[in-house]
Amino acid sequence: MEHLSIGEFARRSGLTPKALRLYDELDLLRPDHVDAFSGYRRYAPAQLDRARLVAQLRLIGMPLARIRGVAAAPAGVAADQVRAYWRQVEADTASRRDIVASVVQHLRTKETSMPTTGPTLTHRSASRLGQGARPAQQDALHAGRSLFVVADGFGPHGSPVPAGLAVDAFATLDESWAAADGDPAAALRTAFAKAQRALDAEAAALTDPRHFGTTATVALLVGSTLFSAHVGDSRLWLVRDGRADQLTRDHTVVTALIEEGRLTQDEARSHQDRSLLNRALVPAGTGGHSDDGPDLTATPVRPGDRIVLTGDGVHAVLEPGHLADLLTTPSAPDDVARQIADAVETAGAPDNYALVVVDLDA
Structure with missing residues (x-):
């Protein structure tokens, strides 16, 4: 045999x-x-x-x-068992949804503007955008004065439109922020809504808009606070004291299962559906759309910190330990960006890739 x-x-x-x-x-x-x-x-x-x-x-x-x-079990019985399991999952989710609504309502009554503290930091930045083995470039990025964006798009015929729409919507925030400028988190939410409207308008002319969208990971430096808006599986990293920590959470099916202890890292790493998104910036009504907008965070930063944004063409290709070594390399941003891009290319660069490296100074 x-x-x-x-x-x-x-x-x-x-x-x-x-x-x-x-x-x-x-x-x-x-x-x-x-x-x-x-x-x-x-x-x-x-x-x-x-x-x-x-x-x-x-x-x-x-x-x-x-x-x-x-x-x-025999196929018919097995199908019934799977259906019964999923009915219970949906019932459990419905119960938790009511609790979530109550908690959110309670917190909304206490909501205030996210504060910014500390002196305004300066920075040095570098970026790389590569097509890899893909027939077209669908990633986009922005590395400006105070705003940094990585978007990983997907769409018919290698369309660069979705990622470009996301970057354009957020680029209007790239200015020197001061305390009097208002709430940066609210500004990020507004920009996300603008990107959503632009994507909806573009998708209206498509025969099949279901596979048209982008991830978007945005970092906005205000004073000594890093505000971020995120949806999808691009990533934002904070490098401090020789350690690289992921500030964003991947919006993939396997990530949720890993966090719940129902799937191991090893199982997830090679699973054929490991990159299956369950949230992204996509046309409303096509699945994976979130009316609540992106995940928002505010992280205090200080001189000596490094901020890195990567598309999954980087972190899905490089082994975690290798990527961590590259992210923490004590070199200038352009050298770090070049070394990461070289490592992706050496690994075969099967996908488009985008990265932004930002070193913060006093």
């Missing part, structure tokens, strides 16, 4: 070798053959359907113990 090595089986099933070894230990997906001397696991091609089912069920957050029952 033909057998597949664990590496080939992992590639074809969307599971990692580490995940396959775990599923073997849990009696969820046993190899068809284990060599008595070497311990090498080998799988039959017929096991691919079960493996892919496991991968899909992990993506919806189903616990391993429950997956074991589904995988062992």
Whole structure:
């Protein structure tokens, strides 16, 4: 009988070798053959359907113990079990939605403008925008006086329009901010709404607007405070004291499951749907649209800090440890940006890539 090595089986099933070894230990997906001397696991091609089912069920957050029952059941019974699981997920979500509404209403009554504190910081910045192996460039960026943006667009025929619309909408905020200028967070919300209207207008002429949109990660420096607006899976990083911390949260299906402990980092890293967005800047009514706008944060910053924005053509290509080393390199912004771009190109640059590096000074 033909057998597949664990590496080939992992590639074809969307599971990692580490995940396959775990599923073997849990009696969820046993190899068809284990060599008595070497311990090498080998799988039959017929096991691919079960493996892919496991991968899909992990993506919806189903616990391993429950997956074991589904995988062992006849197809009709298994379908009923999956449907029952999802009914409960939706019921649980509805219950939490009521609690969220109550908490938000309570906090809104206490809402005030986000304060800015400290002296105005100066900065040095650099950026890189690369097409990679894609047939067209759909990423866009902005590195200005106080505003920095990375947008990763998607659309028909490699359209650069969605990312460009997002950058244009936010670019009007690129000015020297003072305390009298108003609430930066409110200004970011207004710019996001402007981008949304522009995207809606552009999509109105499309036959199929469902695959037309962009991520948008925006950083606005006001005094000694970094305000950010974010939707999608581009990222904003703060580098301080030799450590790189991600300030944004990826709006992907796998990220939520990792945070809830229902999917491991190793499972997520090689999952075929690891980049599946559940929020982005897309035409209203096409799914993934958020009427509440972007995630907003305000982070105190200080001289010596480095701010970096990356599209997923950077952080999805480079290993986390390698990227962290590059982000924390004690070099000028242009050198850091060049080294990161070179690393992406060396890794094959399978996607468009965009990055902005900003070093803060007194």
